[in-house]
Amino acid sequence: MLRAKIQDVARLADVSLSTVSAVLNEKAIVKESTKQRVLEAIDRLRYRPDYYASNLARRQTRLFGLIVSNLINPFFAETAQAIETEARAHGYEIALTSTQFSPARLRECVQQMLGSRVAGLAVMTSERDDEAFSAAEASGIPVVFLDVGKPGERATNIRVDSRGGMFAAVNHLIHLGHRELLLIRNSQKECGPPLLSHRLRDQGFAAAVRKCGIEDLTTLTVDVAGPGADAGYQAIATIAEGSTFTAVIAITDMVALGVYRGLQERGLRIPQDVSVIGFDNTYISRFLTPSLTTVDIPREELSRAVVSALLTQDKEREGGGQIKLATRLIVRESTAPPPAS
Amino acid sequence: MLRAKIQDVARLADVSLSTVSAVLNEKAIVKESTKQRVLEAIDRLRYRPDYYASNLARRQTRLFGLIVSNLINPFFAETAQAIETEARAHGYEIALTSTQFSPARLRECVQQMLGSRVAGLAVMTSERDDEAFSAAEASGIPVVFLDVGKPGERATNIRVDSRGGMFAAVNHLIHLGHRELLLIRNSQKECGPPLLSHRLRDQGFAAAVRKCGIEDLTTLTVDVAGPGADAGYQAIATIAEGSTFTAVIAITDMVALGVYRGLQERGLRIPQDVSVIGFDNTYISRFLTPSLTTVDIPREELSRAVVSALLTQDKEREGGGQIKLATRLIVRESTAPPPAS
DNA sequence: CTGAAAGCGCTTACAG
DNA sequence: CTGAAAGCGCTTACAG
Numbered sequence: 119m120l121r122a123k124i125q126d127v128a129r130l131a132d133v134s135l136s137t138v139s140a141v142l143n144e145k146a147i148v149k150e151s152t153k154q155r156v157l158e159a160i161d162r163l164r165y166r167p168d169y170y171a172s173n174l175a176r177r178q179t180r181l182f183g184l185i186v187s188n189l190i191n192p193f194f195a196e197t198a199q200a201i202e203t204e205a206r207a208h209g210y211e212i213a214l215t216s217t218q219f220s221p222a223r224l225r226e227c228v229q230q231m232l233g234s235r236v237a238g239l240a241v242m243t244s245e246r247d248d249e250a251f252s253a254a255e256a257s258g259i260p261v262v263f264l265d266v267g268k269p270g271e272r273a274t275n276i277r278v279d280s281r282g283g284m285f286a287a288v289n290h291l292i293h294l295g296h297r298e299l300l301l302i303r304n305s306q307k308e309c310g311p312p313l314l315s316h317r318l319r320d321q322g323f324a325a326a327v328r329k330c331g332i333e334d335l336t337t338l339t340v341d342v343a344g345p346g347a348d349a350g351y352q353a354i355a356t357i358a359e360g361s362t363f364t365a366v367i368a369i370t371d372m373v374a375l376g377v378y379r380g381l382q383e384r385g386l387r388i389p390q391d392v393s394v395i396g397f398d399n400t401y402i403s404r405f406l407t408p409s410l411t412t413v414d415i416p417r418e419e420l421s422r423a424v425v426s427a428l429l430t431q432d433k434e435r436e437g438g439g440q441i442k443l444a445t446r447l448i449v450r451e452s453t454a455p456p457p458a459s
Numbered sequence: 460m461l462r463a464k465i466q467d468v469a470r471l472a473d474v475s476l477s478t479v480s481a482v483l484n485e486k487a488i489v490k491e492s493t494k495q496r497v498l499e500a501i502d503r504l505r506y507r508p509d510y511y512a513s514n515l516a517r518r519q520t521r522l523f524g525l526i527v528s529n530l531i532n533p534f535f536a537e538t539a540q541a542i543e544t545e546a547r548a549h550g551y552e553i554a555l556t557s558t559q560f561s562p563a564r565l566r567e568c569v570q571q572m573l574g575s576r577v578a579g580l581a582v583m584t585s586e587r588d589d590e591a592f593s594a595a596e597a598s599g600i601p602v603v604f605l606d607v608g609k610p611g612e613r614a615t616n617i618r619v620d621s622r623g624g625m626f627a628a629v630n631h632l633i634h635l636g637h638r639e640l641l642l643i644r645n646s647q648k649e650c651g652p653p654l655l656s657h658r659l660r661d662q663g664f665a666a667a668v669r670k671c672g673i674e675d676l677t678t679l680t681v682d683v684a685g686p687g688a689d690a691g692y693q694a695i696a697t698i699a700e701g702s703t704f705t706a707v708i709a710i711t712d713m714v715a716l717g718v719y720r721g722l723q724e725r726g727l728r729i730p731q732d733v734s735v736i737g738f739d740n741t742y743i744s745r746f747l748t749p750s751l752t753t754v755d756i757p758r759e760e761l762s763r764a765v766v767s768a769l770l771t772q773d774k775e776r777e778g779g780g781q782i783k784l785a786t787r788l789i790v791r792e793s794t795a796p797p798p799a800s
Numbered sequence: 801c802t803g804a805a806a807g808c809g810c811t812t813a814c815a816g
Numbered sequence: 817c818t819g820a821a822a823g824c825g826c827t828t829a830c831a832g
Contacts, residue, residue, distance in 0.1 A: 123824095123825055124826065125825080135825095135826080135827090136802070136803065136804090136828080137801085137802060137803085139826075139827060139828085142826095143827080145827095146801075146802095147801075148801070148802090149801065149802095152802090164594065167574060167826070168576065168824085168826065169575045169576065170510075170511040170512075170514040170515040170575075170825080170826085171511075171826035172825075172826050172827070174509070174511040174515050174807095174808050174809065174824090174825080174826070174827090175807080175808050175827040176808085176827065176828090177808085177827090177828095188540075189530060189536045189539060189540055190537055190742065192533070195530045195531050198530060199529075199557075211571075213554075230510075230552075232507050233509065234511075256505055345742075347742065351746065375743060375747075378746070378748060379746045379747075379750075401531065401688065402688065402716060402743060405688045405719070405720045406716075406720075407719060407723045409720075464810085465809065465810065475818060475819045476811090476819080476820090477812080477818070478817085478818060480811060480812085481817090488817075489817070508809085508810070509809050509810065511809080511810085512808070512810035512811090512824090514810090514824095515809080515810070515811090515823095515825065515826085516809080516810045516811040516824050517810085517811065517824085518811090518824085
């Protein structure tokens with residue numbers, strides 16, 4: 119069974135190609151009766167314009183590319199959703215692709231997006247790859263990086279204020295009276311250097327500790343490889359009996375979920391024995407028991423910032439841009455004063 | 460800045476178009492020295508073949524379309540990921556799109572996929588739309604529906620054995636001694652008729668109850684609109700004081716998460732006071748406290764079944780197919796005998 | 801408002 | 817192994 123083409127529609131409706139095209143794209147004004155004939159023919163033939171032919175013939179697409187690391191991480195999924203909604207509101211589709219944290223896949227994805235002549239490209243991955251980044255920047259289309267480091271000459275860089283979030287988290291714990299903090303990070307396998315967004319959270323933690331002015335503050339940092347919840351669980355399960363801590367900061371909510379489980383298995387109650395803070399404010403965090411104190415990254419603002427940057431024309435964006443997004447600590451039930459010692 | 464085209468590469472490398480194309484597509488064998496020249500030119504010009512032009516010129520794409528309801532639901536995200544991995548192993552890309560549970564969006568998505576001349580289309584949505592389905596079937600490409608009802612003439616239908624899963628869940632509870640069961644379902648707004656996969660789970664529940672042969676079995680079903688966890692929480696929060704139940708079956712793990720929270724707020728312990736069973740075996744379920752007893756839908760088998768059906772040629776698939784996928788109850792900590800009354 | 805014609809950037813037989 | 821030519825199915829000026 120052969121696909122109908124625009125020719126077939128034109129013939130059946132007894133009009134010219136341009137008329138069918140006009141009806142399809144609602145560009146020119148077509149006489150109502152003609153339009154009906156065309157519509158009927160389209161319907162009868164189950165005609166669907168060929169996407170490749172029409173995009174080839176057009177000068178441009180109404181498509182934004184969005185590259186994320188992974189769809190299973192709720193933060194990426196929620197953010198992708200928010201961006202798609204925002205983009206649709208402006209008449210753009212989203213082509214979504216995920217890298218599974220592989221720099222090589224990231225390069226492929228960028229090339230694929232450029233080959234799809236996207237009107238703009240957002241790269242929101244944890245991993246980074248210089249070649250991929252420079253290819254994106256050199257393309258001439260609007261490019262947005264999320265927390266990906268070097269602002270670059272032309273790209274817009276969105277920086278989530280992870281540092282600020284970490285400051286808030288650390289200060290919250292200190293004010294509650296905690297003096298022994300445990301920071302748990304996870305890394306994906308084969309990921310090369312640590313994820314920038316994690317590094318920023320990291321640095322924020324270190325800076326907050328340094329600046330708080332508390333002398334007897336003790337900190338410990340644990341790194342575990344693997345998916346979030348597994349890593350958080352492992353971190354707690356394998357930490358030496360001797361190590362003492364009254365509060366845990368998990369680098370993501372998923373890690374915190376694993377921490378919850380690990381603590382419970384060791385017979386430690388949250389928050390009576392140990393306080394826990396997450397990062398990302400994912401959907402599940404407020405349904406956990408106890409509900410999770412976490413750092414919120416504003417999805418709405420983020421998606422608006424991304425789309426508006428992608429919509430921006432070249433001339434307006436010389437020198438690249440830097441957009442900073444505030445974070446906010448959401449205090450819930452998982453944090454409380456440390457147990458009396 | 461203009462994109463380089465194949466012409467530019469040919470000119471710079473001093474060869475013909477077909478030679479460049481041969482290098483690009485690794486079809487014909489090109490002399491090594493020529494190949495190097497071409498590769499160099501490609502590199503120098505940052506050339507990227509235009510996706511639309513090449514797909515238009517080709518007879519076919521190596522692209523499968525995948526339509527899901529929503530990316531935030533971990534089940535869809537995890538399944539999409541598994542399918543993408545499986546498809547890549549066979550040399551196919553996945554175009555992923557989500558409907559947000561809207562039948563109108565589903566129609567658009569199908570049309571868009573057909574316009575993209577996908578080599579196969581998998582529809583894994585909770586909602587359904589006859590027009591969209593028949594458009595997909597009429598297209599002549601391999602089509603796979605997941606739990607979407609009517610097998611159709613040509614499409615393959617994958618049925619998850621929800622009924623079997625529900626039987627296992629109900630029987631597990633009955634064997635533990637439970638006699639008062641609560642089933643909690645959620646529905647998405649604007650979704651029209653109840654989701655088929657939920658209906659199947661529903662019917663499975665009813666059938667299991669009917670067939671178990673226990674006389675004094677009491678069941679209650681509650682419906683709440685909204686996202687999973689919210690719905691589960693609301694269901695428990697708003698259920699009348701008088702209603703008694705010793706076990707809850709949640710229609711999805713996300714609903715179970717909300718149920719956990721709701722029960723805890725009402726001072727009920729899991730599983731000492733109330734047992735809870737979920738559905739989907741999502742990533743988070745084993746990290747909850749207590750870990751969640753749930754019905755597993757085998758992701759691997761599912762993705763293999765989907766991809767293999769999409770790969771199947773027309774002739775082999777006359778009359779459509781029906782593939783049934785077994786489910787399995789995973790017993791964890793959230794189920795135990797009911798409290799002594 | 802409608803029609804004929806050129807062109808989008810590739811791929812693919814087909815000759816050489 | 818390489819080159820010239822046709823064609824993929826649209827869109828878009830440009831005349832009418």
